[in-house]
Amino acid sequence: MDLIKKLTGKNQADYEQAAAHIINNADSKSFEELVSKEDFLFDFIKQNVSKRLEHACNKDNFKNLLSFLSYYSPSYADFIANTLVKYADDEVLSKMKELLANGNDSEKCYAVKFYSYYKDNEVIETLKQYAFSEDEQLAFNSALALSSMGDKSSLDLAVEKMNSNDDFEVLSGVKFISAYGEKSLLNKIFEIMKKSSVSEYIASEIGYMESLLKLLNSEHYSDTLLAIYNILQGLGEIVPLSNVFTFQLYEVFERLIFCEPNSKNAVILLTAKNKFNQLTENDEYLFDEDKNTKDEVNAIKALLNDNLDDDLDNFIAPELNENSDFVYPALDLIKHGDIIRDLLSSKNQTIILKTLETLKSINELSQEDKNKALENITDENIKAIVLAL
Numbered sequence: 001m002d003l004i005k006k007l008t009g010k011n012q013a014d015y016e017q018a019a020a021h022i023i024n025n026a027d028s029k030s031f032e033e034l035v036s037k038e039d040f041l042f043d044f045i046k047q048n049v050s051k052r053l054e055h056a057c058n059k060d061n062f063k064n065l066l067s068f069l070s071y072y073s074p075s076y077a078d079f080i081a082n083t084l085v086k087y088a089d090d091e092v093l094s095k096m097k098e099l100l101a102n103g104n105d106s107e108k109c110y111a112v113k114f115y116s117y118y119k120d121n122e123v124i125e126t127l128k129q130y131a132f133s134e135d136e137q138l139a140f141n142s143a144l145a146l147s148s149m150g151d152k153s154s155l156d157l158a159v160e161k162m163n164s165n166d167d168f169e170v171l172s173g174v175k176f177i178s179a180y181g182e183k184s185l186l187n188k189i190f191e192i193m194k195k196s197s198v199s200e201y202i203a204s205e206i207g208y209m210e211s212l213l214k215l216l217n218s219e220h221y222s223d224t225l226l227a228i229y230n231i232l233q234g235l236g237e238i239v240p241l242s243n244v245f246t247f248q249l250y251e252v253f254e255r256l257i258f259c260e261p262n263s264k265n266a267v268i269l270l271t272a273k274n275k276f277n278q279l280t281e282n283d284e285y286l287f288d289e290d291k292n293t294k295d296e297v298n299a300i301k302a303l304l305n306d307n308l309d310d311d312l313d314n315f316i317a318p319e320l321n322e323n324s325d326f327v328y329p330a331l332d333l334i335k336h337g338d339i340i341r342d343l344l345s346s347k348n349q350t351i352i353l354k355t356l357e358t359l360k361s362i363n364e365l366s367q368e369d370k371n372k373a374l375e376n377i378t379d380e381n382i383k384a385i386v387l388a389l
Contacts, residue, residue, distance in 0.1 A: 019053050019055065047075075124154075128151075144179055154176070206224075267333065
């Protein structure tokens with residue numbers, strides 16, 4: 001019987017024997033095979049495997065784990081790092097410091113994870129260098145390690161990046177703060193999200209930092225709705241569909257459906273309804289997803305379709321003004337043009353353009369609409385787009 005099948009199976013005698021074999025024999029080939037199956041194993045199976053391998057480790061064989069460090073897996077990194085720290089001697093400490101400086105990408109990721117359990121101020125400067133690496137796993141692990149050491153200077157670096165004019169620099173700062181877990185900076189991250197061209201990514205980091213359900217019960221209610229909107233915009237494309245569980249989206253929408261209705265909630269719920277109908281129209285989005293994710297997506301779709309009417313133009317009308325943070329999402333939902341034509345006189349020329357595009361999408365754009373808009377547009381680039389509509 002295949003060793004990995006035994007390790008991931010339900011027979012206790014088989015999986016204990018397989019785990020002991022892999023650890024006692026420093027069987028890196030089998031560990032490499034295990035890591036290669038990362039995307040095909042359910043999370044609970046990987047958690048079981050991690051416990052089984054950890055149980056097979058002791059003070060006499062733990063150094064065999066060093067043979068596995070060329071094959072990085074976030075599913076097994078914690079057990080490996082924690083075990084190495086538990087039994088660490090001078091040889092292991094020296095080895096981890098050497099890998100941190102000179103190892104390959106996988107070895108560095110494990111070494112950084114090691115230092116999230118083993119506090120050593122001498123490696124802080126190296127961790128700060130890695131904390132904004134293009135290697136997302138290395139950056140994430142470094143932020144965790146710096147957080148575990150309570151290093152505040154790295155937070156200053158992240159805040160500095162968030163003040164950059166470069167969206168990708170800003171995002172690296174936000175990702176660091178998210179991994180670090182510095183919730184005191186949520187206000188700043190919400191404000192950045194509203195202005196960013198990568199708002200879907202930033203909204204996801206907010207969801208990783210704090211439960212969206214908890215945020216909906218806080219002073220961040222309105223900003224959290226915007227974050228949910230941005231997550232929906234990226235869901236299935238740049239935001240993994242499995243995050244329906246991470247972000248507890250079924251419970252989030254259930255709460256919004258059955259709480260006191262308001263126009264902002266309506267915008268988000270109707271956007272969600274359209275999104276989940278889109279996700280299930282064909283196999284494009286769900287084809288590679290596991291059964292649990294498919295079932296959850298379909299359950300959310302049913303929840304939204306069973307409890308929401310489509311024609312809520314008048315209900316979302318309060319958001320159709322230039323001062324609302326929800327004006328763009330609301331425009332995406334409109335089916336009748338009369339309710340939005342006042343926006344053609346907006347002082348915000350981008351809103352004017354979006355209004356014209358909405359009128360065109362519902363086949364209600366007239367020359368009179370374009371003429372009215374052009375009276376209020378001075379930006380030559382926007383004017384050119386309007387003339388081309």
